[in-house]
Every structure is written in C-alpha cells, then in structure tokens.
Amino acid sequence: MQNQASSLYLDTVIGFNGTVNTGLHLHPNQKHIIYPLGSTVVIKEFENLGVDEFLSGHNGPISCLAISKTGRFIATGQTTHMGFKADIIIWDFEERRLLHRLNLHHAKVECLSFSEDEQLLVSVGGRDDNNITVWYVQTGKPVCGTTTTALGTCVQFFHNDRSTFMVAGKQMCKVYTIDFVNKRLDFIDCNLGQVKRIFSCLLIDDEDSYAYMGSTTGDIICVQLKGPKNFKFMGPKEKIVQGVESLCFSPSGKSIFIGGGDGSVTVVAKDTLLKISSTILMGGVTSICARESDNILICGTNQSVIYAMKGSGKLEATLIATCHSHRINDVCYPREASEIIATCSINDIRVWNVLKSKELLRIQVPNLECNCITFSPTGNAIISGWSDGKIRAFGPQSGKLLYVINDAHKILGQKKVSGRLVGVTAITMSSDSERIVSGGSDGQVRVWQVAKSSQTLVASMNEHKATVNSIHIRRDNSECVTSSDDGTCIVWNLDKFVRANIIYAPTYFRQICYLNDESQLLTCGSDKQVTYWDAYDCTAIRELREAEEDEMNALDIDYDGQYFVSGGKQKVVNVWHYDNGEIVQQGLGHAGNITKAKFSPCGRFICSVGEEGGVFIWRPHFHP
Structure with missing residues (x-):
C-alpha cells in the first residue's frame, strides 16, 4: 500500500538547524545559501529567501555538510541509531539530484571535506565509529581508510595538495597523506607541546602554511604545516566565552572571524590573533561564511537565527531569517486565511506568512512553554494554553495580551502526568467566539465564558484520568469530543455539561477529528492505527491496522472530507x-517526531511541524 504512494511536493520550509557546526554555507556562485533542516538540505536565494529548493534523501538528521570549491557538488552526512549505517550523500548542485549514497560509517558522520580538485571526499565518523574514509567523488567508491583512537570533529583538505588533509578533534591534531599505490593513510601528529584542547573547527590558509583550530576552551591554536608540524602561537588574549564554534577567513585573507558559543562574532588579525572588533548575536554562532563580492558576513546561530553583517568597520548585524529552535507543539490556521499560520514552542508563539517564509509576529513569554494554540473564529485573538496552567489571549497583529485566565488547569498535586506536556494541553473555541473549551494534564475538561472584560468558568468536567490531548467542537456548539492518554475519547454535551458518549481502546489517543459532515470521528494514537467511529453511538466502523510503523501524533481531515493527513514518530x-x-x-x-499536521482552509496546503523546530508546507497533488 505504501509502496504505491507518490511523493508529496514540499513547497516551503521555515526553519534552520543551527546546531550543526559549519552547517550554513554560502554557495561559490555567491547567490545561494545552503543549510540542513532535519533530514532535508535547503537551498535558498540569499537576496530572496522566499524561494526554496530542497534535496531529500536522508532518513535521519543531517549532521554535517560540505560544498566543493566550484560548488558543483554538495556532500551531507547524517546520524542514525547505534549499530546502523549512517549515510553520506553526494549531490549534484546544478541538477539538484542525488549522485552517490555512501554507507561505511556507523551511527554518525562527524565531518566532511572535498579536495580542491573536487575528485576526492574525506569523511570522519562519530565517537561510535572513529573511522576516516577517503572516497572518489565521481564513482562513490572508497579509496582507503583508517581508524582513529580519538574523536575527530573537523577535517579539511590542503589547498595545493590533493593527497593531504588535516583532522582535528578531541585532544588530537593530525595531518594525513593518502598513499594511492598501497591504498592506505599515513599520518603525522602535530606537536602542540603541553597544549591540550578539544577542537571544534579548523581553517587552513591558501598557501597551506598554517592551520588555525578553534577550541572549546575559547582560544585559537595556530600550527605550522610546512616543515615540522609544530605549535606556532595561540590567541586571542581574552578567550571566547563558551568556546569557539566556527571560523572564517575575511575576503582579504588578513583577518579571521570567530563565532563564539556566547553569541559573539570577533574579528582578529590573522598573523597575531589580536582582537580588532566584536559584536553579540542571539545564540551561539555555529556557522560563519563571507561573501567576497560585497564583503557581507553571513552567520547562523544555534537559536535558529541567520544574520548578515558588513565584514569591515563596525559590525552591525541584520536579522534575515529565524525560526523556532525547540520543538513545535502546535500549529493552526485562521478560519479563512491559508497563507497565515501560528506556531507555538518553548518561550514563544510566532505568526508566519508561509508564502513569503516571513515571520510577522513573535509573542514571547520567558521560561514557559506554549502547549496549544488556536485562532478565534472571528480572527481577533490567538488563544493559547501554557505550561503554567494559564490560558492567554493575544492580539494577532499587535501581540498585545488581551486577557489571562489564571489557574485554568492544575500543574501541581498530580500523582502522575502522562506525556511530555504539563498545564493546559488542548484548547478550542466555539464558532460564536463566546466560549473556550480547554483540557489539561490534570485530565479535566473545562468550559469558559469569555468576553473582553471577564472570563468565567462555566463548567468543569472531570472524567478523564490522564492528559487531554485534543478537543474538537461541533459547528452548532452543542457537543465536543476530547481524546486522552487514558485510552478514552469522550463526547460531551455542552448544554448540560455531561458525558454523552465514550470510546474505549487500549491506546493513548493523541488526536480526534470530526468528518466534515460530522457523521464520523477519526482517531489516532500510540497503537499505530487510524480508526473510524460512528459519531452517534461511538461504535468502530473501520480500523486501519499498522497504518504507520510507530506512534501517531498528528491527524487532520481536509475541508471536503476526501483526504486526511497523519504523522508521528x-x-x-x-x-x-x-x-x-x-x-x-x-x-x-x-x-x-511530527507533532502536528493541518490542512489549510483552502485545502491546497498541508502544514506539518515537528520536534526539530521546522515548519514544512506541502502541496498535495489533488489541489494544484
């Protein structure tokens, strides 16, 4: 059944995985930026970030990315489970297609580098692999390889010698030479004297005279490469707080840009490593690349933010792209606007224009997690449930706090909380915008009468024994249905505030939806199956057993009831x-893991969000 399914077209991605060191690259054509997001490689035009292209082929998170000198090839490595092979993929950039899939490493590929002539690729495995392998780019066949005793975290080929490359890592710094005749790797340890460091990034100058290695200690170690591989000098004098995350030469080659774990971008002289200037960005700077044509510096941080700044004079950063840096818990559309979505995560709610990949509004509540959101039917408020047990309503344009319902659900005194969310875990609003129905980790379902000046508790229905995961309300506001981790879905009468019917099953119910004519219910959960239920008597009509290979978290039905979307682990x-x-x-x-998926009101798009922090907009084939 699944083998006959066609590929769902990925229209837009909002997100940036800033946790991949040196994951953000500027293509040598100076027009595109390339970075990983989840298991996808995203290609964007730097001057028009709304234009997206994607390379998909990995089955796990991408852990490293490298681009050849002319930009003809891209190489990506991934992480996977212990004992499984971690793939390396070589891509053809011009044709946007997969060339070779290389799979000798286990668990994780730590770093990659192309030779200057684009004929060779070197890969370094993670701590559970510790293998170094050299590959032919044209054929995808291995040349030779070796095993290391220490973890290598960064690698780079020499510029003027295709047979030599350098690997640095955990208290290691070695120069390797490829013996093509005997198909082996010979190495020389660099002499660092008493200096012991864990290196996180590596630069080699154009003449192959010196290597500059950034350390987690916060300094840069310079090693001479011509003649004896000896320690030369170190700096800067004031160490970079939280370590050096990334390095980049300036277009002139006279200075080095340092990305720090504290969010600092520091400029130091190449010959002395003396500090010239610095600035602070939001999040640790894990990637830096320079555009030679106009001396623009592009920086990516582990808070999923991309900045641009002038590489000379005073460093003034301009934010050019941003997204959630933590898991996204929920997504929703306004009733009649398919180009607008709202997402929620730890600390914030964000409103996006998905057609332009642009953030329109950010609402921040520090040190709290937003578990669920919905737009009011009139579109004049964003209703949200939070981990402190409060319901907050915000203006969708201004972000202004409209009202707060305190102690909407308990967060303390619970014997056991199922799931990962605490507080208000599910929320919806009646079609007349007069009532809010909320569910919490305390198992209660509550109905609130809301107005501009007052919010009153109307009823509290306490039959669920675990977290309430989703709530759907009928169009006439007479009933609502809730799903819970206790293995029940309950239909509630919203006039008498009593149970009208109940569904039992040995599963954690994650989502429940009404069909468009409200004659049937659709559920999914931890039992990996989708079940159709009669909305009148709650009897099972149909079961799609083993619908997916793992737990299902997301479920939604399109506006005409012909299709539905699911997702999960x-x-x-x-x-x-x-x-x-x-x-x-x-x-x-x-x-x-996919946490939520929604059809747009027009049915032309599907929006899915996940724990990697990405927002994916898909275009189904049945809605061109």
Whole structure:
C-alpha cells in the first residue's frame, strides 16, 4: 500500500538547524545559501529567501555538510541509531539530484571535506565509529581508510595538495597523506607541546602554511604545516566565552572571524590573533561564511537565527531569517486565511506568512512553554494554553495580551502526568467566539465564558484520568469530543455539561477529528492505527491496522472530507484517501517526531511541524 504512494511536493520550509557546526554555507556562485533542516538540505536565494529548493534523501538528521570549491557538488552526512549505517550523500548542485549514497560509517558522520580538485571526499565518523574514509567523488567508491583512537570533529583538505588533509578533534591534531599505490593513510601528529584542547573547527590558509583550530576552551591554536608540524602561537588574549564554534577567513585573507558559543562574532588579525572588533548575536554562532563580492558576513546561530553583517568597520548585524529552535507543539490556521499560520514552542508563539517564509509576529513569554494554540473564529485573538496552567489571549497583529485566565488547569498535586506536556494541553473555541473549551494534564475538561472584560468558568468536567490531548467542537456548539492518554475519547454535551458518549481502546489517543459532515470521528494514537467511529453511538466502523510503523501524533481531515493527513514518530507525512483507506502521498523531510499536521482552509496546503523546530508546507497533488 505504501509502496504505491507518490511523493508529496514540499513547497516551503521555515526553519534552520543551527546546531550543526559549519552547517550554513554560502554557495561559490555567491547567490545561494545552503543549510540542513532535519533530514532535508535547503537551498535558498540569499537576496530572496522566499524561494526554496530542497534535496531529500536522508532518513535521519543531517549532521554535517560540505560544498566543493566550484560548488558543483554538495556532500551531507547524517546520524542514525547505534549499530546502523549512517549515510553520506553526494549531490549534484546544478541538477539538484542525488549522485552517490555512501554507507561505511556507523551511527554518525562527524565531518566532511572535498579536495580542491573536487575528485576526492574525506569523511570522519562519530565517537561510535572513529573511522576516516577517503572516497572518489565521481564513482562513490572508497579509496582507503583508517581508524582513529580519538574523536575527530573537523577535517579539511590542503589547498595545493590533493593527497593531504588535516583532522582535528578531541585532544588530537593530525595531518594525513593518502598513499594511492598501497591504498592506505599515513599520518603525522602535530606537536602542540603541553597544549591540550578539544577542537571544534579548523581553517587552513591558501598557501597551506598554517592551520588555525578553534577550541572549546575559547582560544585559537595556530600550527605550522610546512616543515615540522609544530605549535606556532595561540590567541586571542581574552578567550571566547563558551568556546569557539566556527571560523572564517575575511575576503582579504588578513583577518579571521570567530563565532563564539556566547553569541559573539570577533574579528582578529590573522598573523597575531589580536582582537580588532566584536559584536553579540542571539545564540551561539555555529556557522560563519563571507561573501567576497560585497564583503557581507553571513552567520547562523544555534537559536535558529541567520544574520548578515558588513565584514569591515563596525559590525552591525541584520536579522534575515529565524525560526523556532525547540520543538513545535502546535500549529493552526485562521478560519479563512491559508497563507497565515501560528506556531507555538518553548518561550514563544510566532505568526508566519508561509508564502513569503516571513515571520510577522513573535509573542514571547520567558521560561514557559506554549502547549496549544488556536485562532478565534472571528480572527481577533490567538488563544493559547501554557505550561503554567494559564490560558492567554493575544492580539494577532499587535501581540498585545488581551486577557489571562489564571489557574485554568492544575500543574501541581498530580500523582502522575502522562506525556511530555504539563498545564493546559488542548484548547478550542466555539464558532460564536463566546466560549473556550480547554483540557489539561490534570485530565479535566473545562468550559469558559469569555468576553473582553471577564472570563468565567462555566463548567468543569472531570472524567478523564490522564492528559487531554485534543478537543474538537461541533459547528452548532452543542457537543465536543476530547481524546486522552487514558485510552478514552469522550463526547460531551455542552448544554448540560455531561458525558454523552465514550470510546474505549487500549491506546493513548493523541488526536480526534470530526468528518466534515460530522457523521464520523477519526482517531489516532500510540497503537499505530487510524480508526473510524460512528459519531452517534461511538461504535468502530473501520480500523486501519499498522497504518504507520510507530506512534501517531498528528491527524487532520481536509475541508471536503476526501483526504486526511497523519504523522508521528515515523517522521513521514502521510496523506490518505478517506474512503479507500490508502496512502496516496508521502512527504519525507522531518528529522524529529511530527507533532502536528493541518490542512489549510483552502485545502491546497498541508502544514506539518515537528520536534526539530521546522515548519514544512506541502502541496498535495489533488489541489494544484
């Protein structure tokens, strides 16, 4: 059934994985920036970040990325589970296609580097692999390899010698030479004397005279490469707080840009490592690249922010792209606006224009996690549930706090909380915008009468024994249905505030939805199956057993009831035909668990969000 499914077209991605060291690259054509997001490689035009292209082929999070000198090839490595092979993929940039899949490393590929003539690729495995392998780029075949006793974290080929490269890492610094005749790697240890460091990044100058290695201690170690491989000098005098994360030569080659774990970008002289200037960005600077044509510096941080700044004079940063840096818990559309979405995560809510990949509004509440959100039917408020047990309403344009419902749900005194969310975990609003129905980790379902000046508790219904995960309300506001981790879904009468019906199953119910005509219910959960239920008597109509290979978290039905979308720990977005019960399209791109997926009001788009912090916009084939 799944083998017959076609690929779901990925239209837009909002996100940037800044935790991959040196993951953000400027293509040698000076027009595109390239970076990993989950298991996808994102290619964007630097001058128009709304234009996206994608390279998909990995089945796990991308851990490293390298680009050849002319930009013809891109290489990416990934992480996977212990004992499994971690793939390396070589891509053809011009044709945007996969050339070779290389799989000798286990668990993780730590770093990659192309030779200057683009004929060779060197890869270094992670701590559970510790292998160094050299590959032919044209054929994808290995040349030779060796094993190291220490973890290598960064690698680079020499500029003027295709047979020599350098690896630095955990208290190691070695220069390797490829013996093509005997198919082996010979190495020389660099003599650092009493200096012991864990290196995180590496630069070699154009003449192959010196190597500059950034350390987690916060300094740069310079080693001479011509003649004896000896320690030369170190700096800067004031160490970089939280370590050196990334390095980049200036276009003139006379200075070095240092990205620090504290968010600092520091400029030092290449010959002396003396500090020239610095600035502070939001998040540790894990990637730096310079555009030679106009001396623009592009920086990526581990808070999923991309900045641009002039590489000379006073360093003044301009934010050019941003996204969530933690898992996204929920996503919602306004009732009649398919180009606008709202997402929520730890510390904030964000409103996006998905057609332009642009952030319109950011609402921050420090040290708290937003678990669930919804737009009011009138579109004049964003209603949100938080980990402190409060419901907060914000203006969708201004971000102004409209009102707060304190102690909406308990966060203390619970014997056991199921799931990962605490506080208000599910929320929806009646079609007349007069009532809010909320669910919490305390198992309670509560109804609130809301107005501009007052918010009053109308009823509290306490039959669930675990976290309430989702709530859907009928269009006439007479009933709502809730799903819970206690293995029940309950239909509530919203006039009498009593249970009207109940569904039992040996599963953690994650999502429940009404069909468009409200004659049926659709559920998914930890039992890996999708179940159709009669909305009148709550009897099971149909079960799609083993619908996915792992737990399912996300479920939504399109506006005309012909298709529905699901997702979960399998990390695949599945589009199903409702009547046939077959998968018709599959979307690959998420590297973390999919937490929510929604059809747009027009039905032309599907928005999925996940634990990697990315927002993926898909275009199903049945809505061109």
